[in-house]
Amino acid sequence: xxxxxxxxxxxxxxxxxxxxxxxxxxxxxxxxxxxxxxxxxxxxxxxxxxxxxxxxxxxxxxxxxxxxxxxxxxxxxxxxxxxxxxxxxxxxxxxxxxxxxxxxxxxxxxxxxxxxxxxxxxxxxxxxxxxxxxxxxxxxxxxxxxxxxxxxxxxxxxxxxxxxxxxxxxxxxxxxxxxxxxxxxxxxxxxxxxxxxxxxxxxxxxxxxxxxxxxxxxxxxxxxxxxxxxxxxxxxxxxxxxxxxxxxxxxxxxxxxxxxxxxxxxxxxxxxxxxxxxxxxxxxxxxxxxxxxxxxxxxxxxxxxxxxxxxxxxxxxxxxxxxxxxxxxxxxxxxxxxxxxxxxxxxxxxxxxxxxxxxxxxxxxxxxxxxxxxxxxxxxxxxxxxxxxxxxxxxxxxxxxxxxxxxxxxxxxxxxxxxxxxxxxxxxxxxxxxxxxxxxxxxxxxxxxxxxxxxxxxxxxxxxxxxxxxxxxxxxx
Ligand code: FUL
Numbered sequence: 233x234x235x236x237x238x239x240x241x242x243x244x245x246x247x248x249x250x251x252x253x254x255x256x257x258x259x260x261x262x263x264x265x266x267x268x269x270x271x272x273x274x275x276x277x278x279x280x281x282x283x284x285x286x287x288x289x290x291x292x293x294x295x296x297x298x299x300x301x302x303x304x305x306x307x308x309x310x311x312x313x314x315x316x317x318x319x320x321x322x323x324x325x326x327x328x329x330x331x332x333x334x335x336x337x338x339x340x341x342x343x344x345x346x347x348x349x350x351x352x353x354x355x356x357x358x359x360x361x362x363x364x365x366x367x368x369x370x371x372x373x374x375x376x377x378x379x380x381x382x383x384x385x386x387x388x389x390x391x392x393x394x395x396x397x398x399x400x401x402x403x404x405x406x407x408x409x410x411x412x413x414x415x416x417x418x419x420x421x422x423x424x425x426x427x428x429x430x431x432x433x434x435x436x437x438x439x440x441x442x443x444x445x446x447x448x449x450x451x452x453x454x455x456x457x458x459x460x461x462x463x464x465x466x467x468x469x470x471x472x473x474x475x476x477x478x479x480x481x482x483x484x485x486x487x488x489x490x491x492x493x494x495x496x497x498x499x500x501x502x503x504x505x506x507x508x509x510x511x512x513x514x515x516x517x518x519x520x521x522x523x524x525x526x527x528x529x530x531x532x533x534x535x536x537x538x539x540x541x542x543x544x545x546x547x548x549x550x551x552x553x554x555x556x557x558x559x560x561x562x563x564x565x566x567x568x569x570x571x572x573x574x575x576x577x578x579x580x581x582x583x584x585x586x587x588x589x590x591x592x593x594x595x596x597x598x599x600x601x602x603x604x605x606x607x608x609x610x611x612x613x614x615x616x617x618x619x620x621x622x623x624x625x626x627x628x629x630x631x632x633x634x635x636x637x638x639x640x641x642x643x644x645x646x647x648x649x650x651x652x653x654x655x656x657x658x659x660x661x662x663x664x665x666x667x668x669x670x671x672x673x674x675x676x677x678x679x680x681x682x683x684x685x686x687x688x689x690x691x692x693x694x695x696x697x698x699x700x701x702x703x704x705x706x707x708x709x
Pocket of ligand 1: 514
């Protein structure tokens with residue numbers, strides 16, 4: 233008797249629940265490689281080379297290879313500190329503007345093979361790639377397009393040289409996750425002894441589509457960073473700060489690396505942009521990109537790094553933090569201390585998600601597969617969505633008892649495109665709703681720091697969106 237009643241209720245329930253199709257993607261959408269890149273959130277940049285030994289930021293290109301001689305170089309130390317601090321990838325300056333190569337390139341004498349380090353037998357790119365592999369960090373390559381050492385810089389022969397080096401690197405050190413193309417081009421340099429100013433046409437000289445095509449043939453998954461993408465864009469400053477409004481899309485048609493006046497566009501993106509090219513926030517832990525002993529006391533504090541984290545990762549971007557090894561070839565003690573302090577702060581501030589599996593309801597949802605329960609289930613693949621004709625909606629979390637909170641963290645389900653244009657968060661205080669924070673875009677992750685609030689419920693209001701909102705999680709700390 234009991235069994236048939238259960239069966240009848242099941243049949244009744246099944247018939248009354250309509251299966252609703254998921255929302256259609258809104259274009260542009262990220263590729264799988266870009267999605268994996270977004271999830272990395274924290275990556276390290278490592279500037280190391282000739283400049284470390286000349287105390288300069290930009291070498292002229294006439295430096296003797298001999299001076300590259302770290303006394304106790306140990307990439308395993310870099311990688312283990314980075315891992316402990318929660319970094320997921322490392323991008324190494326295999327060649328900076330001075331042209332000195334950290335691997336024994338067969339195309340130039342200006343490399344580690346003519347240095348005193350390991351009697352010219354060392355290969356730092358290999359050592360770093362290997363240390364990353366062993367620790368489970370992804371490895372990335374920076375190869376400066378501008379080369380102040382090379383004789384042929386400015387002519388087509390240099391492009392052949394540059395492409396040969398890319399082929400050499402991508403073949404010898406596989407599984408590169410990101411390739412970093414620097415837009416900087418200062419003009420003057422050694423250039424094989426000519427010591428002159430060479431200007432190039434930034435838009436056409438490197439013929440990027442052909443250069444990138446060649447690399448993609450060797451490694452189809454690599455993410456290309458440059459001012460204008462095509463996979464990841466520069467954020468428009470070197471402070472590690474992306475716009476409060478941060479669209480992952482821009483229209484790259486007329487953009488190229490080094491084009492003047494595009495900083496604001498790169499910083500905020502464009503709601504109607506045609507391509508998914510998210511911003512990456514590069515910043516150094518010290519004032520300079522390379523190590524200078526005089527900056528040992530100027531290492532950013534854990535609090536400063538945390539603030540940058542909120543303004544980069546917390547606005548849907550990736551933080552690329554440069555940590556330059558010193559002349560020993562080690563991360564300096566002050567940098568290590570700061571990195572580990574930064575991790576401690578992150579762990580403390582985001583310790584317990586008070587919204588996890590909390591009571592939640594929404595004013596609207598799209599069929600029963602897309603209810604607000606999906607926002608607090610800890611599963612990044614489930615999401616709350618509304619019907620297609622709605623571009624607003626709200627959901628409310630009831631904590632049962634009073635909680636103290638400082639942050640709300642929201643994640644849009646960006647696989648289906650970026651949609652949210654503005655939203656606000658309210659808390660129930662003194663028997664009424666009080667707005668505690670608001671923002672424009674949401675994207676991969678939006679962290680909103682609030683003044684400390686004591687409340688037993690909060691409400692998130694999606695105020696405008698390009699099309700129906702699709703959100704995968706809400707967290708409260
Ligand atoms: C700039 C370069 O000129 C700096 O030296 C540094 O490499 C930074 C990340 O990019 O454009």
